[in-house]
Amino acid sequence: MAVCCLLILSLVAGAATATSGAAATPAATAAPQSTTALQPTAANGSFPVTLTDATGTVVTVETRPDRVTTTNPSAAQTMWTLGAADQVVGLTQYADYLDGAQQRENISAAGLGVSVERVVATEPDLVLAPNATSPETVATLRAANLTVYHFPAATDFEAVAGKTQTIGRLTGNTAAATETNAWMWRNVATVESRTADVDRQRVLYPLLGGFAVGNNTFIHEIITTAGGENVAASEFEGYRQLNDETVIALDPEILIVTDQTEGQILGSEPYALTTAAETNRTASVAVEYLNQPAPRSVVYATRNLTTGFHPELAVDGAVADNATAETTNSSSAAEQPTGVSAPGFGVSVAVVALVTAVVIARFRPGW
Secondary structure, eight states, X not given: OHHHHHHHHHHHHHHHHOOOOOOOOOXXXXXXXXXXXXXXXXXXXXXXXXXXXXXXXXXXXXXXOSOEEESSHHHHHHHXXXXXXGXXXXXXXGGTTBTTGGGSXXXXXXXXXXXXXXXXXXXXXXXXXXXXXXXXXXXXXXXXXXXXXXXXXXXXXXXXXXXXXXXXXXXXXXXXXXXXXXXXXXXXXXHHHHHTTOOOEEEEOBOGGGEEEOBSSHHHHHHHXXXXXXXXXXXXXXXXXXXXXXXXXXXXXXXXXXXXXXXXSTTSTTGGGSHHHHHTOEEEEOGGGTSSOSHHHHHHHHHHHHHXXXXXXXXXXXXXXXXXXXXXXXXXXXXXXXXXXXXXXXXXXXXXXXXXXXXXXXXXXXX
C-alpha cells in the first residue's frame, strides 16, 4: 500500500508542476527540456557542466561525478539504461528491481519519501531528484552542502527524452543518453506505424483511491501511442479522482492494471459496471514500466499495451536494441506478468517485446 500511496502522491505532484502543451513529433534525438539552460561546455560531455533546474537554481557540476544518489526510481532506471549503474551509490527501495540495487544504499525514509540523513551518508557528488521529490526536501539537501539537480515533471515523451539528455550531461554520459533517446524514438515509431489506422479502444487507467490518469501526462501519450483512447483525457489533465458516475458514463472497454492493482479493480464498483468488466478486458503491465518516466518504460509500455489493446498487432521480433542497457534482477520485465485478459485470448497474451533475447540483454514509473 505504501508503494501505491507514493505512486499517487508522486504522479499528482508531477501534474501540479506540469505545463500544458501538445506532444512533440518524435525525432532521431530529442532536444533537452526547455526549462534547462544547456551550456556550450557540456556539448561533448566535458566538465564543468552548468544547468538551471526546475527550482530556478543554477547547478554546476565541476567534474564527472563518481558518486550519484537518485531520490526516485525513474532517475535510477535512466542511469541503468545509460550503462552508468556503477556511478550510483544510493537509491530508494522502489528501485530494487534494478540489477545490483541491493548493493547500493537504500535512502528511503521509514514512511514515504527519502531520508535526508541517509542521502547525506552516501557522500554523493551529485543528487538527481525527479519532480516527485519535494522542493522542501531539495532545499534541505542543499543546506547540507550537497549538489542537487531537481527535474521538472516529464509530461510527454519529449520531456522524458530531455530528462534523459540532462542526466547524461550531468553525469558524463552524453553519448549514451543520445543513443538511448534514438533507441526510444525508433521503438516509438515502430509502434506508431502499427497503430496509425486502428479502431481505438476506450481505455481507462485507474489508480487506487479513485484516481485516474488524464491528459497532459506521459502515461496518456503511452496509451494513445499504443492505439487506445484515454477516456479520462476529456475530463481533466494530470492525475485526479473520478467519481463513480463519471467512470460509468465513460464506459471504458479496457482497464489497464498493474501488478499492484490487478485483482482490485475489475471486480470492484464502479469498474465492475463498465464494458471492460462485462467483457473481462484488462491490459496488464508491470508498474515500473508504466509509472516511471524513463526511456525503457516508454518502450516497454507502448509495445506491451499495443499487444494488450490490439492482440492482432503484436510486434514481431525484438525491441530495437539499445547497446548501453543493463539487466534487471530476477524479477525483471522478462518475468513480469504482462498481457491482456479477454475472451478468446486465454489468461494472457505473451508480449513479444519482453520475452525476446535482445530485451533480456543487460539493465527496470513519475517516481
